[in-house]
Amino acid sequence: MNTEVKSAARMLDLLEYLAGCPEPVRLKEIVAALGFPKSSAHALAQTLVSRGYAIQDAAERYVLVHASRHRSATRANEARLLSAAHPIMEQLRDRSGETAILVVRTTRGETKRLAKCVSRQAIRFDIELDGQSESYCTATGRLLLAHWDSAQANAYLARVPLIARTPRTVVEPDAIREIFRSIRETGVSICDEEHVIGSTGLAAPIRGRDGTVVAALNLGVVTTRYRERSVDLIEMLRDAAGQISKRLGFDG
Template structure:
């Protein structure tokens, strides 16, 4: 007879073994393959996978195959609570935006130090595309997501970040004048989006818009990133698309337009 809590322990072990299996696999695995590999009942395996997908630890693709989220493959980088829910809510929308625009889509949040933490991505299927690993952090002063996130942060926090960050000439296009950087950040708040055009990476451009939670707080930034020639050709369309989809993601997180902007 099982002791109290035995079933919970068994489920915990199965969750860990599913994650370990997916982390070892270089490609997405079907439910059938996972069941055959681990020897678990199909119904309970499906339910455990559904839970992992809902918490964004695992992604389910169009072919109903499962893969571990890139942020968790090599660890650390586990997320929980609001951040996990944000990723789970955003991923389907990001995939649809990627397919509609043909470009890579990122979701990023502001770290406590002001830099940008990449939370999720939907990589373009094009042979020539913009891409980045979900590891480390990116400077905020020269990236589209960073500028959006700074524009909705307390002024004293922004000032502290700019004083602390190394404002360096990353590319020939990087803006390093602090007065101009502040003007760009203010414009991002006024316009509802920010652009980085070859300022963080030569040949790479992108546009980002704010994502709000139910309280109206900006909790993330949605970003379309591409190679610069394609951005130049489709600039207005990409701006409109990222604003529209960031608004839709905010809506799915419970934000109402009548909520007071914070």
């Protein structure tokens, strides 16, 4: 890649990153999120400011002038994803007896829950849609990080405190990267009591028309039930994620 093309790619990466940030961000956050050299990130950000695409506030934080337009486009994309996913999620919930959740990744590597179909069983997994869960120790977060640009995934692992939520939580960065490799090879992410004792999370990728992973389909399962029927649950999940991908135009 020549220098001009590389610079253009970095500028687009910066635009997309800033467009997904709901609040102004400092230069060090841009560097950590995108993995750019500080000097390059500063030059690109200042170019956006000088050309009127971004504003630098009194605290030397950057924000896009037209971020609201991007958020509207993001909402439209999420609406299409929800339309494709929801009927399949209901079928998955009814077939498996477990809770199905639709999750996307933010530009900073966190997870955002879009929808859920909660199990009808008396003892079940449930979660608030507007809550926050750490990506490094959840099935959906790991799957979405595993299919993200490796530099950005590494920047996320370097930026976020890797704290053990349970005695089973993997927190060593190299071990987490090895889990990412396994997810890409097997096509499924499994977190067995690493986030909450008594709960096992499973996730499979949802792909867009071009094959890019655009979301994760999650099953939240009571651990005792998961261990009784893990093979069946994983197969149901993979099948459902594949159906949603086809509804989005993926033909792989």
